Amino acid sequence: MKIGELSRATGTNIETIRYYERIGLLPEPDRTAANYRSYGDPHRARLTFVRHSRDLGFTIEEIRSLLDLSDDPERDCSEADRIASRHLAQVEEKIAQLTLLRDELTRIVGRCRGGVAADCRVIEALGDHRHCESAH
């Protein structure tokens, strides 16, 4: 499979595939006589794993650890569990932060009654955290 086919098969930008190879996330594939990259099914599976993990918000370094783990099928999987749990906790933390933010922004946006910038309550609120009701 050439890089364009792998790109279509996995929904991954060609430049991104070469980037993953460069940073060592994907192994260097064989080359054809014309120096074209030539991929097989294991490459496709690995890239699918990477993309899906990225879609779920894992960082490249987390994915590297997860791949190391799955490359070594005898290893205990508790590290995978730990990485995923920690990531879940981060997502929950982020949701909590954004929820605070959303509430604060809702209050701020609701204050504008139109008029000139000098009297705008939105601009006033942005300039002074003391108008806020929450930490953020």
Added chain:
Amino acid sequence: MKIGELSRATGTNIETIRYYERIGLLPEPDRTAANYRSYGDPHRARLTFVRHSRDLGFTIEEIRSLLDLSDDPERDCSEADRIASRHLAQVEEKIAQLTLLRDELTRIVGRCRGGVAADCRVIEALGDHRHCESAH
């Protein structure tokens, strides 16, 4: 006020203050004989506005527009309202995405029963979106 004092007064890293000046978000301050930056209260207020807006998640370009607006007190403030509303919508969108992600991650994490990597349901789920119950 020297840059260190402004830094402490606003809770902003010194390098960040210089960065804001470089990109034209803060005006160039006067200099002392020793070529030290010298700030006054208007600088402090402007930086406070920038930091608070950043804390609320606005981008630098959005903040630039908001500052332009507040520099021109006769202008109609509806643009500020539009920027803030659009930002609020983006935050809500992000919360919705992360909530989907959280639910999916919760399912994935809950599947691990321990054991070796070869049998790990977490690793399996990461490698194949068909195990997922939602788009994400």
Added chain:
DNA sequence: CTTGACCCTGTAGTTGCTACAGGGTCCATA
């Protein structure tokens, strides 16, 4: 007179890509 805290400029690193520029290769059609 030295020590330490502070300041300066300019550049490079971070994350995870994406977008070229400037080439080479391959295959079908005229």
Added chain:
DNA sequence: TATGGACCCTGTAGCAACTACAGGGTCAAG
């Protein structure tokens, strides 16, 4: 046989919003 277009290659630079130096200058206290 030539040529056009689709594909591939490497290497570098750009994005956001900082952050972290390196390598220097300034200043006040002891």
